[in-house]
Amino acid sequence: MFGLKFNQTGKLIRFIIRRDRIRIIIWLLVLTTITLIIAPAYTELFPTEKERLVMAETVQNPAMIAMLGPVYGLDNYTIGVMFGSQMLLFTAIAVAVMNIFLVTRHTREDEENGRIEIIRSLPVGRLSNVTSTTIVAIGVNILLSLIIGIGLWALRIESMGIEGSLLYGAALGVTGIFFSTVTVFLVQLSENTRGTIGFSFFILGFAYLIRALGDVGNKTLSLFSPLGWIVRTQVYANNYWWPVILTAGVAFIIIAAAFYLNSIRDLEAGFIPARSGRKTASIFLKNPLGLGLRLQRTAIISWLVGIFVLGASYGSVLGDINSFIETNEMYRKLIIVGEGFSLTDQFITTIMSVIAIFSAIPSLLMLLKLKKEEKKNRAEQLLARSVSRNRLLASFLIIAIIMSFISLSLASVGMWSAEISVMEEPVSFITIFKAGIVYLPAIWIMIGLATLFLGVYSWATGLTWLYLVYSFFVVYLGKLLQLPQWMGKLSPFGNIPQLPVEDMNWAIILILTIIALFLIASGFAGYNRRDINVTKDSFYLSFLFKKNKN
Numbered sequence: 294m295f296g297l298k299f300n301q302t303g304k305l306i307r308f309i310i311r312r313d314r315i316r317i318i319i320w321l322l323v324l325t326t327i328t329l330i331i332a333p334a335y336t337e338l339f340p341t342e343k344e345r346l347v348m349a350e351t352v353q354n355p356a357m358i359a360m361l362g363p364v365y366g367l368d369n370y371t372i373g374v375m376f377g378s379q380m381l382l383f384t385a386i387a388v389a390v391m392n393i394f395l396v397t398r399h400t401r402e403d404e405e406n407g408r409i410e411i412i413r414s415l416p417v418g419r420l421s422n423v424t425s426t427t428i429v430a431i432g433v434n435i436l437l438s439l440i441i442g443i444g445l446w447a448l449r450i451e452s453m454g455i456e457g458s459l460l461y462g463a464a465l466g467v468t469g470i471f472f473s474t475v476t477v478f479l480v481q482l483s484e485n486t487r488g489t490i491g492f493s494f495f496i497l498g499f500a501y502l503i504r505a506l507g508d509v510g511n512k513t514l515s516l517f518s519p520l521g522w523i524v525r526t527q528v529y530a531n532n533y534w535w536p537v538i539l540t541a542g543v544a545f546i547i548i549a550a551a552f553y554l555n556s557i558r559d560l561e562a563g564f565i566p567a568r569s570g571r572k573t574a575s576i577f578l579k580n581p582l583g584l585g586l587r588l589q590r591t592a593i594i595s596w597l598v599g600i601f602v603l604g605a606s607y608g609s610v611l612g613d614i615n616s617f618i619e620t621n622e623m624y625r626k627l628i629i630v631g632e633g634f635s636l637t638d639q640f641i642t643t644i645m646s647v648i649a650i651f652s653a654i655p656s657l658l659m660l661l662k663l664k665k666e667e668k669k670n671r672a673e674q675l676l677a678r679s680v681s682r683n684r685l686l687a688s689f690l691i692i693a694i695i696m697s698f699i700s701l702s703l704a705s706v707g708m709w710s711a712e713i714s715v716m717e718e719p720v721s722f723i724t725i726f727k728a729g730i731v732y733l734p735a736i737w738i739m740i741g742l743a744t745l746f747l748g749v750y751s752w753a754t755g756l757t758w759l760y761l762v763y764s765f766f767v768v769y770l771g772k773l774l775q776l777p778q779w780m781g782k783l784s785p786f787g788n789i790p791q792l793p794v795e796d797m798n799w800a801i802i803l804i805l806t807i808i809a810l811f812l813i814a815s816g817f818a819g820y821n822r823r824d825i826n827v828t829k830d831s832f833y834l835s836f837l838f839k840k841n842k843n
Contacts, residue, residue, distance in 0.1 A: 300418035305425035309399050320391045329444050335372050345370045359505040360606050362524035371452035373529030385468040385523055392430055392473035393493040399426040400480045401489045404561055423555050430473035438466025457529035464526050467540045471519050474548040481554035484563035491591050581688035596655035600700045604707030607644050611637055611712040641728055642791045649732035650765050652700035653739045660693040660743050664751050673825050682821050697736040705729040728792045734805035735785035741812030748819030
């Protein structure tokens with residue numbers, strides 16, 4: 294009888310892998326590629342012991358400890374120790390995010406969309422779906438840990454041996470397994486996808502906060518966070534395996550509890566009931582702008598907090614930036630050369646371009662939320678009423694534009710608030726604010742490009758993200774890789790005057806703004822003409838039909 298609850302689990306495993314094979318491959322490629330590219334870069338960035346000791350001094354301030362974790366291996370600060378202490382935590386967070394989305398997609402989202410009800414109408418066990426999802430998530434994390442572990446060891450970097458490399462990969466894998474089980478547990482509590490993702494990211498953020506407070510202050514507090522366990526593996530130094538074993542053990546307990554709750558709850562229900570809504574909608578919700586803000590309020594708050602932390606993390610290192618850059622030739626190549634300006638000013642100039650590119654992400658997400666609403670046939674229901682296409686698109690566009698301004702502003706505030714606590718002569722807020730806010734036209738061009746694709750060919754909006762990745766590559770790494778200057782100019786971020794090192798160029802700002810307005814106007818024109826819910830396949834079919842007809 295008990296075995297019937299897992300009936301057809303094997304087929305569901307194959308089905309999940311079939312559905313998500315592209316997503317899984319992309320996640321594995323991205324995480325592995327970034328790790329295996331950055332590791333050799335450390336040997337070029339810090340070739341001498343002197344440069345590594347300077348970096349060791351930099352990461353010992355409380356702000357850096359809160360961001361990266363406790364410093365270890367200072368008596369022999371090798372490339373491996375430096376790489377492990379600086380990269381493990383943030384890579385583990387990325388792995389956790391992957392697992393949150395993977396598990397939510399095949400559990401609560403499928404349940405909310407009615408797919409699980411159809412599957413359960415067949416001879417499929419009650420626990421088969423949650424079991425198959427968990428097995429796939431565990432398998433993906435084990436595969437990731439092996440690829441990264443063996444890959445790091447295969448680089449043959451001195452001080453990065455086989456045990457430390459496998460431990461690094463295992464720490465990432467077990468972090469992913471832990472948060473996949475946490476998400477499975479939260480699926481049983483929440484009634485909808487938004488709640489599951491919100492709770493999961495809250496647990497992830499809370500774990501990071503507890504670890505940060507503990508690492509800076511009371512070390513015992515950090516031991517209440519799974520991220521606090523992972524950073525204590527001390528890879529490439531002492532190579533402690535107990536955090537991996539502890540994390541796996543706790544994950545097993547959580548998944549057992551999740552399976553029990555899944556076996557006793559009703560389909561499409563959650564143990565935490567959704568809050569009752571108002572009987573009548575507020576004035577704020579009676580327009581598309583208010584609806585867009587309501588749908589994305591959790592994402593808006595999360596991104597704004599993240600952008601603020603990003604700015605603060607860069608600001609926290611400004612106190613030691615002079616001595617660090619002076620001893621590191623690789624970083625000097627990234628800095629804009631300007632006579633009469635300090636290295637701090639020039640570092641701010643360079644890093645603001647990176648922050649601006651990251652600040653474009655939430656703006657694009659806010660705008661492209663309309664595409665998701667369209668795919669779920671919700672936009673069609675709005676347009677069937679008295680809401681015009683222009684009004685609907687304009688509402689999400691306004692949210693995106695406002696987000697661009699607030700994101701850059703918060704990043705500037707975060708950098709300024711951190712640098713005044715670590716610098717004897719801090720940079721003025723107005724200097725930092727100008728260096729950041731000048732990138733607004735570049736973000737507007739990205740928004741305009743997304744609007745154009747959304748209005749003309751909604752299935753091609755992914756090209757906007759590809760262009761953003763290109764911008765990051767040529768703007769941030771262009772000087773280091775000695776790329777041609779024209780490649781940087783192909784990105785809007787490469788044309789922005791880099792304050793305060795360069796003079797303000799109002800003509801460039803005006804031209805970029807006009808281009809953004811043209812793209813937005815073209816997107817509106819296309820959105821008013823095209824069919825709603827046009828997919829990539831239907832586009833090709835219509836194209837072939839017209840071709841054959843002619």
